[in-house]
Amino acid sequence: MTARTAKRVQTLCIYTALVLGAVVFVIPFAWMISTSLKPLNETMSLPPRWIPSVVQWQNYPEAIEQMKLFWRYTGNTLYLCAMTVIGTVASSALAAYGFSRIEWRGRDKVFILVLATMMIPFPVIMVPLYTLFRELGWIGGFKPLWVPSFFAGAFNVFLLRQFFLTLPKELSEAARIDGASEWQIFLHIILPLAKPALIVVALFQFMATWNDFLGPLIYLTDQSDFTLALGLQAYQSKEGGTDWHYLMAASTLVVLPVVILFFFTQRYFVEGIAATGGKS
């Protein structure tokens, strides 16, 4: 076998593996969409039927109807997304600046503490947090779900700090010589340069809020305050797993905005996720 044929065989093998992998990853999506467009009896047909005999677009409006407060849930979710994105970007940018662009004694030791808090899972502290928010009279409202985002979550501080550290020191020094205050340097020099990193943090937070389930589950009590994730789960458990065409249509509607957002922001996403992985 010549080197060229060996190379060709290798390429062919890799493509085969890549395509097989892609098929495996796409099948659940395809099945979700396929099911969401079928008449009810065809969801249960054996052997599986990929293309419905009639494409039932009306499953979508009907699923929305079935979920009752679908648009209300969407509004609640978007409101929470907006609030948490604002809170996270503002507070973690400030904290990350303090951990990267200002030299102060003990800074890097405190930063280890920041990293350590990433190890505390929400289920571990949810009971005391619940009682804390209950004392404040916030249970049943949105505040427990967005106020914490204004307190600079560790993960986002970490991400932004990584980015801030890559900006040359001379930028700040030159501005200092010109008499700029630290606040002005932060606002007018560093933040504009850090826009891509800020977008990454905003996107991650948007996704996290959109996906969050346990938080809304314990804090929200009134169905009209539910988020999409919680509303979908409430519909699914009430419905009991028979109307799979509606359930898949509803799931598709909850996934779709995230996928669309991803396609418009893919570049930031991929770079942002790559940056989370120990590129330190």
Added chain:
Amino acid sequence: MTKYEKRRLRLGLLFISPWIAGFILLSLYPLLSSAYFSLTDYSVLSKPVFTGLDNYHMLMEDKLFWQSIWNTVFFAALSVPINLITAIFLAVLLNFNLPGKKVFRTLYFLPSLVPMVCLGVLWQWMLNGQIGLINQMLSPFCEAVNAVLGTAISPPNWLADPAYAKLGLVLASMWGVGNATVIFLAGLQDVPRSLYEAAELDGCNFWQKTRHVTLPIISPVIYFNGIMGLIGSFQVFAVPYVMTNGGEGPGRSLLFTATYIFNKGFQAWSMGYACAIALILFLIILTLTLLATYASERHVYYAGK
């Protein structure tokens, strides 16, 4: 400290003040009060009553607690290595930089964006014992095997069978492996070309290069993804909760520690007891993370050191 240093310190603390407040209110206070509540009899409606170690004594006798720990450890022990290996494998494939790489990367990554609740609903459907897609694809294989060997195997009932429920959950979690894949891919692209060239000159084949060049260089990324997977799998909640319609699965096979904390804290309102479980969960995660860090110091290669 000079006057200048004092000013820098004040300024630094001012900038990180949102984090300091959050650390005290949303991490330190909950952890400490969790430790205190775990020593009390506490339902939200009444004040906590100190009962010493009663909750912990009860926990040791509590079969459901042990079952939840076992389920969680079992799930983590299975899903963390499987997902790590799958992610590395896919990243290595993508790293050949063949045309169309970006399309494949996107396809592998997309499932990791699916919200937990949708993932739960979708995989409850995929894993349905009678009409689920997985079993519809498996049954021809089973029939073929039966025809040849004369056996009578049939596809498992997944979420309805205590022996297979957690495997079903592992399968669902594998679908979201794309996030780790993207992180590994970034790590692989950082491996200096010159190292591969040197290895090739020494006559290394692909596997030797993988074993002696790639894996050592990306070991910090393996460590990072491993820890993240560990912490994530020890707090698994939403997907099994949705898959079981808020239940515990057949024979409590999907009762995880986070589920048990939720059930005790927010269904039975035994918040002291829930805190005791939570604290033990935290200690387990802490211990495992420290062990992994200790192991990594011997095996992880950092370019800077």
